[in-house]
Amino acid sequence: MDNRSNYEPFPTTMWSLVKPPEEGDEEQHRATMERLAAGYWRPVYCFIRSRGYSASRAEDLTQEFFLQLLDRDWIRRADRQRGRFRTFLLTILVRFLSDQGPNRAPRQRQFDTRMVPISSLIRDGDRHFEPSDSQTPEHVFMRQWAKAVVATTCRRLETWCRERGKSQWHDVFQLLRFPDPGRPRPTQEAIAEQLGISRDQVRYAAAETSSQFAELLRQEIAGQVESGLDIEQELCDLQTVLAE
Known part of the structure; x- marks a missing residue:
């Protein structure tokens, strides 16, 4: 997959993601979601690591989280009057983790073919990230x-x-x-x-x-x-x- 989206400017507003795509705009919605993942995967990954998950499990869950954002109506049901986009994203991330069982396998193959794979963005320094007890x-x-x-x-x-x-x-x-x-x-x-x-x-x-x-x-x-x-x-x- 072409990973150039990691370097493209983000759309005018992240809240444009919450609008149901018009007919024929599904591809544009997917591309926008891919840019969100490429630009803002690290906060999600580090949060998951801070919740006690291993580096490899956190990487898989980060992929799965953005794939489910693409598939589900979480974002489209959002009310932008609720405030900041990052707060909204954190809320649904917490909800996502609460649904994860220890043996639930992420859909790695499907993610890698539909969105930019997080594995192509993550660096060794990210995998070695250790959450601080003080934060x-x-x-x-x-x-x-x-x-x-x-x-x-x-x-x-x-x-x-x-x-x-x-x-x-x-x-x-x-x-x-x-x-x-x-x-x-x-x-x-x-x-x-x-x-x-x-x-x-x-x-x-x-x-x-x-x-x-x-x-x-x-x-x-x-x-x-x-x-x-x-x-x-x-x-x-x-x-x-x-x-x-």
């Missing part, structure tokens, strides 16, 4: 969701830069915002030397990408909440969770 599964889910929002926004920014023939802008953004672990944030002079461009070009690229990232982040969050006030609160919550 509840719910807190783990929220923190991983916040990280997924940022990661999805970064992919959208990369696409935005590439479409404008400015892939180097994204390099500048990454170097400034996400320096290598254990190393200090590089100076603009150091980045200019590394990329072979001028300091003014670095400064301009940093300003443009920072502004666009902020806009894309608001768009991503706007698709998960109901009002402008909710966007501001969600941004605040995201910053708080990531700062912990």
Whole structure:
């Protein structure tokens, strides 16, 4: 299966998933669900691990969860007035786990042929994830969701830069915002030397990408909440969770 959906921008709103697809739109609904799984599988996986499941079992259950989202009417019955999409998803995830018996086998083969397989996205570091005793599964889910929002926004920014023939802008953004672990944030002079461009070009690229990232982040969050006030609160919550 083509896994490029992992890098495509998410639809305007996640809540569009709850609308019953019009006749002939089932394929579009499936593609949208696949993007949800590709972009936001990690919060689900880490929550399941935090509930005491082994890494392999959590991986299988994560696959099964997104397959059942595709097959069932859980999402289509949702009321977006209930609040944030992530809260809704967590609620149905808890319900899903309560229905799982220890010997119930997931539908791996069907999942892999109908949606992007989680096994193609998961990394060794994910399999070695060990939940902290000091964090509840719910807190783990929220923190991983916040990280997924940022990661999805970064992919959208990369696409935005590439479409404008400015892939180097994204390099500048990454170097400034996400320096290598254990190393200090590089100076603009150091980045200019590394990329072979001028300091003014670095400064301009940093300003443009920072502004666009902020806009894309608001768009991503706007698709998960109901009002402008909710966007501001969600941004605040995201910053708080990531700062912990």
